[in-house]
Amino acid sequence: MKKALYFIAIVLLASFTLFASGAQEAAPAEAAPQAAPAAGGVTEITFLCNSVKPYDTAMPVMVEAFEKANPDIKVKVEYLPTKSIYEVVEVKLGAKEATPDVLFVDAPLVAAYVNKGYLAPLDSYYSADELGQYVDVCRNYGSSGGKLYAAPFVNSSQVLYYNTRIFDELGIPRLSKDPKDRLTWEQVVEIAKKCTIDKDGDGNPEVFGLGIAQISRPYQMLAIPESAGGQPIGEGGLTVSGVLTDESWVKACQFIQDLFNTYKVAPKGVSASDMLAYFPSEKIAMLIGPDYNHLAYSKNADLKWDYAPYPYFEGGKPVTPTGSWCLGINTASKNKDAASKFIKFLTLYPGCIDWFQIDGHLPANKKTLEFVASNDKYTKWPFDIFALIDYESKNTAVARPLTPGYLEYESLLTTAFEDIRNGSDVKTTLQNAEVQIDRTLRKYK
Amino acid sequence: MTCSKKERYIPYLFLVPAFCGLLVFRIAPIFSSLLDSFFTVSYAGGAHRKFCGIENYVYALTDPIFVRSLKNTLVFTLVVNPVEIIWAFILALMVYRPGKGMGVFRTIFFVPFTISLAITSTIWGIIYNPNGGFLNSILSIIHIGPMAFLTSPKEALGSIVFLVSWRCVGYWMIFLISGLQNISRSLYESAWIDGARAHQSFWYITIPMMVRTFLFVIVADTCQNFLMFTPMYILTQGGPEQSTNVAMYEAYKNVFIYADRGIGNAMVITMIVMILIVVGLEFKFLRSKEA
Numbered sequence: 001m002k003k004a005l006y007f008i009a010i011v012l013l014a015s016f017t018l019f020a021s022g023a024q025e026a027a028p029a030e031a032a033p034q035a036a037p038a039a040g041g042v043t044e045i046t047f048l049c050n051s052v053k054p055y056d057t058a059m060p061v062m063v064e065a066f067e068k069a070n071p072d073i074k075v076k077v078e079y080l081p082t083k084s085i086y087e088v089v090e091v092k093l094g095a096k097e098a099t100p101d102v103l104f105v106d107a108p109l110v111a112a113y114v115n116k117g118y119l120a121p122l123d124s125y126y127s128a129d130e131l132g133q134y135v136d137v138c139r140n141y142g143s144s145g146g147k148l149y150a151a152p153f154v155n156s157s158q159v160l161y162y163n164t165r166i167f168d169e170l171g172i173p174r175l176s177k178d179p180k181d182r183l184t185w186e187q188v189v190e191i192a193k194k195c196t197i198d199k200d201g202d203g204n205p206e207v208f209g210l211g212i213a214q215i216s217r218p219y220q221m222l223a224i225p226e227s228a229g230g231q232p233i234g235e236g237g238l239t240v241s242g243v244l245t246d247e248s249w250v251k252a253c254q255f256i257q258d259l260f261n262t263y264k265v266a267p268k269g270v271s272a273s274d275m276l277a278y279f280p281s282e283k284i285a286m287l288i289g290p291d292y293n294h295l296a297y298s299k300n301a302d303l304k305w306d307y308a309p310y311p312y313f314e315g316g317k318p319v320t321p322t323g324s325w326c327l328g329i330n331t332a333s334k335n336k337d338a339a340s341k342f343i344k345f346l347t348l349y350p351g352c353i354d355w356f357q358i359d360g361h362l363p364a365n366k367k368t369l370e371f372v373a374s375n376d377k378y379t380k381w382p383f384d385i386f387a388l389i390d391y392e393s394k395n396t397a398v399a400r401p402l403t404p405g406y407l408e409y410e411s412l413l414t415t416a417f418e419d420i421r422n423g424s425d426v427k428t429t430l431q432n433a434e435v436q437i438d439r440t441l442r443k444y445k
Numbered sequence: 446m447t448c449s450k451k452e453r454y455i456p457y458l459f460l461v462p463a464f465c466g467l468l469v470f471r472i473a474p475i476f477s478s479l480l481d482s483f484f485t486v487s488y489a490g491g492a493h494r495k496f497c498g499i500e501n502y503v504y505a506l507t508d509p510i511f512v513r514s515l516k517n518t519l520v521f522t523l524v525v526n527p528v529e530i531i532w533a534f535i536l537a538l539m540v541y542r543p544g545k546g547m548g549v550f551r552t553i554f555f556v557p558f559t560i561s562l563a564i565t566s567t568i569w570g571i572i573y574n575p576n577g578g579f580l581n582s583i584l585s586i587i588h589i590g591p592m593a594f595l596t597s598p599k600e601a602l603g604s605i606v607f608l609v610s611w612r613c614v615g616y617w618m619i620f621l622i623s624g625l626q627n628i629s630r631s632l633y634e635s636a637w638i639d640g641a642r643a644h645q646s647f648w649y650i651t652i653p654m655m656v657r658t659f660l661f662v663i664v665a666d667t668c669q670n671f672l673m674f675t676p677m678y679i680l681t682q683g684g685p686e687q688s689t690n691v692a693m694y695e696a697y698k699n700v701f702i703y704a705d706r707g708i709g710n711a712m713v714i715t716m717i718v719m720i721l722i723v724v725g726l727e728f729k730f731l732r733s734k735e736a
Contacts, residue, residue: 086702087701087702090701090702090704091701094704112488115488115492116488116492116704117492200585202585202590202591203585203590203591204576204577204581204585204591205576267576268575268576268593268596269573269574269575269576269578269593269594269595269596270574270576404488407702407703407704408702408703408704411698411702411703414682415682415683415684418682418684418685419684419685419686422593422596422597422598422684422685422686423685424598424685424686429686436510439508440703440705443485443486443487443488443489443705444487444488444489445489
């Protein structure tokens, strides 16, 4: 018995020693010394990049071009899906690890990351002219307290893509591209009902009328309640009390639920990443999706498609999603100089134009917008889509809410939208989401 | 033969490497979590960590989402345990005797366990797809309407129970085969000589002799199922309507998404206490049944 007690005492002592030593606060990240180049004079930087299309195919091209122009810098790219990027950033940058050096930062998360000390300020790496290249609204996304913390990489808008072969077969006329003639959601539902085809009557349509690209994600879905007159967040960005249970939200979310459960024109059980493949494989006749999809669709010779403006609620106002990714430098990075060179290569002229031509996102750089405006290619189909998305970004775009608790807000709202899509009671789901979001935002007050 | 003082410590020296591994990777993190659970972080004007006593535990235990997740975890464990163990025992009874082809069947039953839980979840997600997934395709052939599976709050947890059981049953079967093979043949021969029938041998010899093996399998399975998280993370993210939200996933979200380490650790410590209580009850019940 005595021996057992001695043994337990040793275990406890050793455990306390181990975790107590691990519980010491790490040295302040700002003091992280910059690493000298490795032998041979090459600095390696780690880049945390989104793995969704088109980044996975476009980024290697840009990395190769950067390394050719900067033979003393090597870029090691780590590709991760969107959700995993958020989690890895919380784990690694939360633990003040030196890598990744450069990371994708979702625009509404800049404020949160700055608050947590994850991002290094970038102003010292830029001249005034260089900073002036960024589209003003995009530069604001990447700034906090008047300083730039994340360089705007891409912007975004959304359109309604539709399959012209299915439309022609069903005798549905082509849709107008003029924003003044944009369809209402109610009209979209009527067309979607015609396009939903269940040949064998087994309850599983071979073709659904409508798909929503980033289904259940607030980036995609917020525009719908906002079109009905709803606000995305309460005053100060630290509460949603009374916001999500507003009439406009209930109406919009009921409409979303009806798409999947009453009208049954949209497929349930399909994730956002799988939905991207549904339009080119003709499993859906219409897709509410991001602007940059046009590049992939234009290369698909078998797909007959066209585009139209993003819908809105009758009696409401047209609202389109916007905002996208920025590039930031980890506060604890030991290679900030090399990291800043890489970021500037991707986001400033002329690299931003090279990126745009292989990626297709709405540009976040004014010089790229000038390039589009002065280039004949973008007056012809399908690249004339830029005229529409340029109009939307100037007239109907509404950014996601700026709140330090955006990650919590997005995670809980995604769950709520998914539950609504699966048929849960709309009011109860929104009420519960309000309570949960407010509980998680309390730590920022 | 008596050992010298020095020789008495040699067995303990052999245990030191394993003990160090246990200490560093199991015991120390538990104490670290326990310590962290008494601190909270405020992000108003930068990150500030401060001692908050049992506030995190009060928050967790009054959070209806976490309480629901504890209930889901208990229900999940109470259903999966008997399903897996009974299923594994039936398979073990079929293949434990040496014979031609038995090795092939044991391998077939064990193969699902060699696939990682992440891949298994992804594959079953495709099978369960309500729009033309494999299962709904089979159902439509026999003129049964499509089922919602992972998109229905009533069916989602059951769907996950099945996929987890399908994967793990081969693993537990191995332990049960070992237990069955360790029962002395002479016991069955004696019973046969005394006129016992097959079902009597099963209930009065096999089951009592397997109690120790069952104890190990039930305890290990309980711990595994209490910490189950991967299928929920990959397939349902705790939905629909929190029906598959388990305590481990809730703790994960609090630490890695909501950046609330103190609350996440309080949830983990709560789960450890629950596991210890449940395992303690299992030990008490099964030990009393030991032959």
